[in-house]
Amino acid sequence: MRQCRICGIPETVDGVELDESGVCRACRRQIRHIPSRKELREKVRKALENSEKVLVAVSGGLDSLAALGLALRICDEVVALTVDTGALHPEAWRRIILARRMSGIEWEIIGDQKPFLKLFEERLTRAESPCGPCSRMITRRYERRARELGVDAIVTGHELPHGTSPVVPKDPPVIRAMCGMTENERREIVEEEFGLTVDKISGYTSNCIVLPFALKLFYMKYGYSFEAPRLAAMVRYGYISREDMEQIMTPPTLSDLKELLRECEEWIPESLKQMLQKVINKISNSDLGRENGD
Ligand SMILES: [Zn+2]
Structure with missing residues (x-):
């Protein structure tokens, strides 16, 4: 899979095209106008x-x-x-x-x-x-x-x-x-x-419980992270490194999701708990879901 050599966005993301030198359109257009x-x-x-x-x-x-x-x-x-x-x-x-x-x-x-x-x-x-x-x-x-x-x-x-x-x-x-x-x-x-220390979290905005579940389902359907364009922009503007981006773009595993639901289930609305359990069941029953890192 080819990725933009500046921001790292994969070519597989909808709407992304790389030129001969391996640079995406957004980077070509914006890279000269980035304020310090x-x-x-x-x-x-x-x-x-x-x-x-x-x-x-x-x-x-x-x-x-x-x-x-x-x-x-x-x-x-x-x-x-x-x-x-x-x-x-x-x-x-x-x-x-x-x-x-x-x-x-x-x-x-x-x-x-x-x-x-x-x-x-x-x-x-x-x-x-x-x-x-x-x-x-x-x-x-x-x-x-x-x-x-x-x-x-x-x-x-x-x-x-x-x-x-x-x-x-x-x-x-x-x-x-x-x-x-x-x-x-x-x-x-x-x-x-x-006086708060905030741990480095995978998934970047993982203060939302739904996000990792949605990322996993989307990844199974399209083969890339819907966060990719936003993360690529973060790399382009120098907010995160390419390595961080790669890590955040990697979808959560089935066991990550199970663990997340376990730690949150007592705190979240019952209907959300059922919704997320349904996602886990759906992924468990699909070969693709289990293949992605489980
Ligand atoms: Zn780019």
């Missing part, structure tokens, strides 16, 4: 300094906690918001509780799991990625709340796509606070602000 890390971090800092009151969207993962820590250092008034999709890993909840206690800030939890659970069921049944629609649903919720609270900006733990600016011109504007920030810098902020 320092430049991006300056822009984030300025945007935060110009915002008195902000709403930070926190999922309990490394990136959003670091975004919260950064906002706490710079902004006068910070409100945190967590959207409870029903699929947050218990470890993410533990970090949310500890960070809430350490910071003493106002922390809102929006808990309407139903539409999310419906989405997960529908996507898992078709072996398609739930991430796009799920993150749009989350975004709608914190944007609505931000307008109600009248904050100057929304802060997220995202870094991409940042183009040339980490601030998305919306109402209110969205500051992608992790632009230009390395993983170690994120870890440092989270440790300093909340």
Whole structure:
């Protein structure tokens, strides 16, 4: 299988074409316009300094906690918001509780799991990625709340796509606070602000329990990870290494998924538990599922 020699995206990913020199179209187009890390971090800092009151969207993962820590250092008034999709890993909840206690800030939890659970069921049944629609649903919720609270900006733990600016011109504007920030810098902020160490996790955004299940089903259907384009962009912009990318693109094994469900089943909604058990059964009964690393 050929991969782009810059970002590592496999040729098998839908829509990817490599030229004779082995470079994908996105790399060819974007590689000359990548702003420096320092430049991006300056822009984030300025945007935060110009915002008195902000709403930070926190999922309990490394990136959003670091975004919260950064906002706490710079902004006068910070409100945190967590959207409870029903699929947050218990470890993410533990970090949310500890960070809430350490910071003493106002922390809102929006808990309407139903539409999310419906989405997960529908996507898992078709072996398609739930991430796009799920993150749009989350975004709608914190944007609505931000307008109600009248904050100057929304802060997220995202870094991409940042183009040339980490601030998305919306109402209110969205500051992608992790632009230009390395993983170690994120870890440092989270440790300093909340006394929390976040382990390096496989799957990268594995504070969502549904993601690894969806990745596995998609991989069995298409032979590549639906995270590949996002991860390739992370490599292109220098946020992660090619080795990390390869590791994250490797689908979880059947025993990984069984283990994950075991550790979470007491904490998640019953309907989600049944949904994920069904996925495990489906994979166990398929040769392809068992072949992929089991
Ligand atoms: Zn590329």
